[in-house]
Amino acid sequence: MSVTTDTLARPMTESQRAAALRRTEVLLEVTRKCATMTQIDGVLAMLVELTSRELDCDRGTLFLNDPKTGELYSRFAQGSQSLEIRILNTSGIAGHVFQTGESLLVEDAYADPRFNSTVDQRTGYKTRNIVCVPVRTPRGEIIGVMQNINKHDGNFTADDVALLEEMTSQATVFLQSLQSIEEIEQVRAKELAFLSMISEISSEVDLTRLLQRVVAETVRMFEAERATIFIHDKATDTLFSLFSAGGKVNEIRFPSNVGIAGTVFTTGQSLNIPHAYADLRFNPSFDRQTGFFTRCILCVPIVNKQGEVIGVTQVLNKKTGAFTDKDEQQLKTFTGQIAIALENSKLFDDVQRMKLYNESVLQSMSNGVLTLDPLGKIITCNQAIERIWSCKAAEVQGRLLADLLDERGSWILERIEKVKEERSSDIFPDAEVALSGVVKSVNLTIMPLVSESDDSKLGSMLMVEDISSEKRMKSTMSRYMDPVIAAQMMDNDTLDLLGGVSAEATIMFTDVRGFTTITEEYGAQGTVSFLNEYFSLMVDCITAQGGMLDKFIGDAIMACFGLPVRHDDDPDRAARAAINMIRTLWEWNAQRRDRGLKTVDMGVGIHTDHIVSGNIGSPKRMDYTVIGDGVNLASRLESACKAYSARILASENTVSRFNGTYRMRDIDLVVVKGKTAPVRVYELLDYHDAQTFPAMRDVLGHFEDGILAYRAARWDEAITRFEKCLSLNPGDGLSRTYVERCRILQATPPEGDWDGVWVMKEK
Numbered sequence: 001m002s003v004t005t006d007t008l009a010r011p012m013t014e015s016q017r018a019a020a021l022r023r024t025e026v027l028l029e030v031t032r033k034c035a036t037m038t039q040i041d042g043v044l045a046m047l048v049e050l051t052s053r054e055l056d057c058d059r060g061t062l063f064l065n066d067p068k069t070g071e072l073y074s075r076f077a078q079g080s081q082s083l084e085i086r087i088l089n090t091s092g093i094a095g096h097v098f099q100t101g102e103s104l105l106v107e108d109a110y111a112d113p114r115f116n117s118t119v120d121q122r123t124g125y126k127t128r129n130i131v132c133v134p135v136r137t138p139r140g141e142i143i144g145v146m147q148n149i150n151k152h153d154g155n156f157t158a159d160d161v162a163l164l165e166e167m168t169s170q171a172t173v174f175l176q177s178l179q180s181i182e183e184i185e186q187v188r189a190k191e192l193a194f195l196s197m198i199s200e201i202s203s204e205v206d207l208t209r210l211l212q213r214v215v216a217e218t219v220r221m222f223e224a225e226r227a228t229i230f231i232h233d234k235a236t237d238t239l240f241s242l243f244s245a246g247g248k249v250n251e252i253r254f255p256s257n258v259g260i261a262g263t264v265f266t267t268g269q270s271l272n273i274p275h276a277y278a279d280l281r282f283n284p285s286f287d288r289q290t291g292f293f294t295r296c297i298l299c300v301p302i303v304n305k306q307g308e309v310i311g312v313t314q315v316l317n318k319k320t321g322a323f324t325d326k327d328e329q330q331l332k333t334f335t336g337q338i339a340i341a342l343e344n345s346k347l348f349d350d351v352q353r354m355k356l357y358n359e360s361v362l363q364s365m366s367n368g369v370l371t372l373d374p375l376g377k378i379i380t381c382n383q384a385i386e387r388i389w390s391c392k393a394a395e396v397q398g399r400l401l402a403d404l405l406d407e408r409g410s411w412i413l414e415r416i417e418k419v420k421e422e423r424s425s426d427i428f429p430d431a432e433v434a435l436s437g438v439v440k441s442v443n444l445t446i447m448p449l450v451s452e453s454d455d456s457k458l459g460s461m462l463m464v465e466d467i468s469s470e471k472r473m474k475s476t477m478s479r480y481m482d483p484v485i486a487a488q489m490m491d492n493d494t495l496d497l498l499g500g501v502s503a504e505a506t507i508m509f510t511d512v513r514g515f516t517t518i519t520e521e522y523g524a525q526g527t528v529s530f531l532n533e534y535f536s537l538m539v540d541c542i543t544a545q546g547g548m549l550d551k552f553i554g555d556a557i558m559a560c561f562g563l564p565v566r567h568d569d570d571p572d573r574a575a576r577a578a579i580n581m582i583r584t585l586w587e588w589n590a591q592r593r594d595r596g597l598k599t600v601d602m603g604v605g606i607h608t609d610h611i612v613s614g615n616i617g618s619p620k621r622m623d624y625t626v627i628g629d630g631v632n633l634a635s636r637l638e639s640a641c642k643a644y645s646a647r648i649l650a651s652e653n654t655v656s657r658f659n660g661t662y663r664m665r666d667i668d669l670v671v672v673k674g675k676t677a678p679v680r681v682y683e684l685l686d687y688h689d690a691q692t693f694p695a696m697r698d699v700l701g702h703f704e705d706g707i708l709a710y711r712a713a714r715w716d717e718a719i720t721r722f723e724k725c726l727s728l729n730p731g732d733g734l735s736r737t738y739v740e741r742c743r744i745l746q747a748t749p750p751e752g753d754w755d756g757v758w759v760m761k762e763k
Helices: 005-009 014-036 040-054 090-101 116-121 157-201 208-220 259-269 283-288 325-364 383-389 407-421 469-480 484-490 494-499 514-543 570-594 629-643 694-709 716-729 733-747
Strands: 057-066 071-078 081-088 104-106 130-136 143-149 224-233 238-245 248-255 271-273 297-303 310-319 368-372 379-383 426-435 438-450 457-468 501-513 550-553 556-561 601-618 623-629 647-652 664-671 678-685 756-760
Touching: 014 040, 014 157, 040 057, 040 071, 040 143, 040 157, 057 090, 057 130, 071 090, 081 090, 090 104, 090 130, 090 143, 090 664, 104 157, 130 157, 143 157, 143 678, 157 259, 208 224, 208 310, 208 325, 224 248, 224 259, 224 426, 238 259, 259 271, 259 297, 259 310, 259 379, 271 325, 297 325, 297 664, 310 325, 383 438, 383 457, 407 438, 438 469, 501 514, 514 550, 514 556, 514 570, 550 623, 556 570, 556 629, 570 601, 570 647, 570 678, 601 629, 629 647, 629 678, 647 716, 664 694, 694 716, 694 733
Parallel strands: 601 647, 664 756
Antiparallel strands: 057 071, 057 143, 071 081, 104 130, 130 143, 224 238, 224 310, 238 248, 271 297, 297 310, 368 379, 368 457, 426 438, 438 457, 501 556, 501 601, 550 556, 601 623, 647 678, 664 678
16 A cells, blocks of 8 residues: 555544554653663563553563574563573574564464464463564664464454564663673673682582582583593503592593593693594593493693693583584683692692501501690590500590690600700600500600701601500519519510420429418418518519519419529529528518517428420410429429428439539438439528537538448448437437438348438328
């Protein structure tokens, strides 16, 4: 239809003026409302509302074009969320209008082949008619489309098209402005998110978590299916990556020159491969193992601030196609930002590995270790310290050592300061250290801790060897032998002897004479008190000569000289101990007489022989002791003291090994009970003085002559000699015994050849 000058000049009717006025008001309303909008979502919602109202239709949609994706998108509010729908800018009624720039009036939507009915089918809504116009900028650029559907009364008209075009045109300037602002804000938000993400990643020191975080961010940023960070291990010249699977941390590792990643690492050049299987450097074995199909690869080197390649970042399969040059630059920027974090994290991981190794070594040490900072605060405490002082590491770590030591430990603090000043270690063997009130005997070593880099003082370290059990053993052994010998045994590892040894030793047995009277008169408590005092005196005499107390047998004592530690003069030591025991007993008896207490006498038997020593007993109870015929013979000699009115009897084996000179006499050739071979027995008399044994020299001379006559069966001569001994010393009970024995033999001569051997019938 053509328009003439007459038509233009023709005055408008009242209804036309009202319609024009209404259109002007609507356009002004659009302008006014757009001016108040600060977000594009508000403009979209406002235009949908106004156009639907003015065109008297069910609904409307304003689509804006996204040039990056080639899509038309619109947003609408649903509850508190803003939802977005997107369609290709080439499909449907809206796509046709956007591509052609022509407005469309569709009276029957289903009759138009360009109409996409899938939305109706999905929602159950029925679209009848459509009006759709392009949204143009003042420069004529199409930035979207406005679409309204289902006019309430009839079909959309040309006037509706014109009004819709004017309304969208009126809002275009605002839409374009707000779209630009939104894009700027999106870029700014991405940059802030990127910086925040880089900051968070940089603060992560755990290598496994860092790699997982970087991989997740890389996949998100580049819309990829997979990503992997490979770190170079200089020690093995391999590339490795860590990943979590099944609650465990797994590792991938391969030579640093293999595959795409290896090529990028060795050359330091990025690779953007659109078709992975067309590249000969690609290794498809991983795809075959996992079932994954690699389409495209983007791999860039990770370079530290020194320009050294420390790893590579590899991204696989961009969801929207191949990786672009922009993706490559962005990935380079990203890896450049995370390079420092990766290097720090790997360094931290190496430090952690070394720390765990050192802690493992520390905890496995049998010696206790405490490390202190320069202020004396405990930093580390190993399990040995917990065991030695029965404490928990958590109870002592972080506390000042001075607070845990008692007043006796002040010297340790002084020594620590001295060691730090002099920067040299100090050793304190057999030191008593009380920690939290628990006292232990330890070998203590104090060492300074000094930094190798700047020579600064880091603190100090205390190394502790618990010797409490050794001291207890030494103390226990000292009850049985000379403490010097006990210490010598502990220091020289002679405890191997406890396993069983055959060696020559001198055995001593002692017994109390008159003990039965003591027990009957003193009762249980008095008897125990008597024995404790008696044993204390006798054991002192034994240990003073280096002997070992074997055991107490009732009121008897069994001791050993030469085991577990041998001396060249063990028989002499046994003799001196026996002599001192008699003298000590006499002194003790004098004290008891002064107090009106009963006195006792004793007998001692000594024999030297090869015997067996070691821990003997059952698994539940064992004793270190000695066994053998030599032990039995020493016991028989002690028993024989009563028969010979003697106090100390020694076998010929013992006497022949004496280095010293003693006053003694050969008293008999005797076969003890249980034996067939005679033993020559001697009586030691060195405990006597002139008062207790008058004329000893003369008595010993006459006694020797008497023994010779006795063994030659010259009974009268022997009796004369023994009676002469009694005239010189009436208290010589042994001479009296021989006078009686000679008279018996004279009256009843022995059968056969007489060899002077006496057979004992009792033990």
